[in-house]
Amino acid sequence: MNVSFEKVSVEIGGHRIVNNVSLTVPSGSVLGLLGPNGCGKSTLLRTLYRAQKPSSGTVLVNGTDVRSLDGREVARRIAVMAQESTQEFPITVREMAMLGRVPHQRGFGADSAADHELIDTALREVGATHLAARYFAGLSGGEKQRVLLARTLTQQTPVLVLDEPTNHLDVAFQLELMSLATSRGITVLTALHDMNLAGEYCDQVALMRAGELQAIGRPHEVLDEDAIRAGFGVDSRRLEHPLTGRPLIAVARITPLPAPAAQQQPINHETEIVKENA
Numbered sequence: 001m002n003v004s005f006e007k008v009s010v011e012i013g014g015h016r017i018v019n020n021v022s023l024t025v026p027s028g029s030v031l032g033l034l035g036p037n038g039c040g041k042s043t044l045l046r047t048l049y050r051a052q053k054p055s056s057g058t059v060l061v062n063g064t065d066v067r068s069l070d071g072r073e074v075a076r077r078i079a080v081m082a083q084e085s086t087q088e089f090p091i092t093v094r095e096m097a098m099l100g101r102v103p104h105q106r107g108f109g110a111d112s113a114a115d116h117e118l119i120d121t122a123l124r125e126v127g128a129t130h131l132a133a134r135y136f137a138g139l140s141g142g143e144k145q146r147v148l149l150a151r152t153l154t155q156q157t158p159v160l161v162l163d164e165p166t167n168h169l170d171v172a173f174q175l176e177l178m179s180l181a182t183s184r185g186i187t188v189l190t191a192l193h194d195m196n197l198a199g200e201y202c203d204q205v206a207l208m209r210a211g212e213l214q215a216i217g218r219p220h221e222v223l224d225e226d227a228i229r230a231g232f233g234v235d236s237r238r239l240e241h242p243l244t245g246r247p248l249i250a251v252a253r254i255t256p257l258p259a260p261a262a263q264q265q266p267i268n269h270e271t272e273i274v275k276e277n278a
């Protein structure tokens with residue numbers, strides 16, 4: 001299923017958080033959303049899965065306005081792995097993974113043998129079989145990420161939204177997660193901070209700044225030194241990854257940020273960028 005944002009703007013508390021963003025993600029392709037902290041990546045993604053109403057513009061899934069779908073219809077089309085999980089109530093890992101099947105069940109329908117098979121497969125794929133009987137709330141950050149990924153896989157949707165999915169993950173599972181998510185032939189939209197993961201796994205990257213879309217295209221087209229300096233205020237060089245041949249962005253020192261746009265907070269952003277690239 002393809003996904004289109006058409007002139008999407010979001011205003012919250014009188015502030016324009018997303019400004020007139022239009023972009024299309026072709027069916028089965030992977031879009032990486034990049035940009036500094038607070039530039040509107042999550043907010044834009046939230047308009048896709050109806051967690052945030054656009055103040056203007058439309059978000060379409062295969063030509064259907066997501067606002068015209070009910071919650072269950074959205075959940076059958078779009079699975080979401082969001083940044084923070086607030087689901088701290090006492091359920092086990094297996095039960096958490098089973099929640100992915102809810103949009104496919106009727107009423108209070110019992111879990112079928114096929115559902116259980118899907119759970120087994122998903123937990124195995126994310127390396128969480130051994131955690132199945134544990135309480136979700138008691139897991140480490142990385143273990144929780146694995147289980148939340150398993151839940152999105154059991155949901156079996158044609159569209160997958162990942163909001164900074166590699167937070168908390170060790171380096172091997174970062175690669176594994178991106179590979180699991182992007183090798184299923186489904187449409188993936190993911191907010192990322194790691195430009196090299198974006199270069200490795202995304203068909204398109206979109207660079208956002210202060211709520212606006214600065215550039216969109218193939219990773220090697222968008223992730224150039226000028227765009228990275230304009231977006232993040234850091235110097236960089238684009239190399240070729242010696243193992244994969246994909247773009248490899250080496251980030252170096254901070255350069256003065258360009259004049260901040262209205263709703264950016266340049267001091268905070270700069271602090272974050274220093275931390276992330278240290």
Ligand SMILES: Nc1ncnc2c1ncn2[C@@H]1O[C@H](COP(=O)(O)OP(=O)(O)OP(=O)(O)O)[C@@H](O)[C@H]1O
Nearest residue numbers: 012013017035036037038039040041042043044191
């Ligand atoms: N519900 C809300 N109420 C007030 N402000 C909000 C709300 N949601 C988002 N914002 C603000 O909108 C801006 C964009 O937030 P968003 O989470 O979309 O950014 P982001 O690009 O995903 O950031 P990060 O990389 O830090 O996750 C931020 O300044 C944030 O504080």
